[in-house]
Amino acid sequence: MSIIANKMKNCPECGRVFVDAGAGLCNACLRKEEEYEIIVCSYLRDNPGSTIRQIYEATGIKERTLMRMIRMGRFLDAGEIKYPCERCGTLINEGKYCEKCGAALQNEIKKVTESLNKKMQNTAGKNGSETYSTIRKV
Ligand SMILES: [Zn+2]
Ligand SMILES: [Zn+2]
Numbered sequence: 760m761s762i763i764a765n766k767m768k769n770c771p772e773c774g775r776v777f778v779d780a781g782a783g784l785c786n787a788c789l790r791k792e793e794e795y796e797i798i799v800c801s802y803l804r805d806n807p808g809s810t811i812r813q814i815y816e817a818t819g820i821k822e823r824t825l826m827r828m829i830r831m832g833r834f835l836d837a838g839e840i841k842y843p844c845e846r847c848g849t850l851i852n853e854g855k856y857c858e859k860c861g862a863a864l865q866n867e868i869k870k871v872t873e874s875l876n877k878k879m880q881n882t883a884g885k886n887g888s889e890t891y892s893t894i895r896k897v
Contacts, residue, residue: 772824792828795820799828800837810850811842
């Protein structure tokens, strides 16, 4: 019982409560998504390199749904889909961010990690020497 309860969640598509068997969607939406996949794949074969907006306009499938399907790698075999970088809106076909934003974010993360590391080292160093001097005093 409790194991099933742990897997109960709201379907991100329709909001219904369902038991997640790993697909992340309820059965009805999963089936719908499989249909979408076929529609989008055949659209992409005729229109390679389409943007999400173009696919939405042609198929009526919500951009949010398309994004989720892209993230799940649903259209990897069908060809490229272009969608906007989450940071600047440049059209990309891989990951969450364009190359520029990806590099900028990496830099920011590096800076944060470096300063965190320095802080940790400083604290560790101080603590270490304090312990050391205490031991010596004793
Ligand atoms: Zn659903
Ligand atoms: Zn960007």
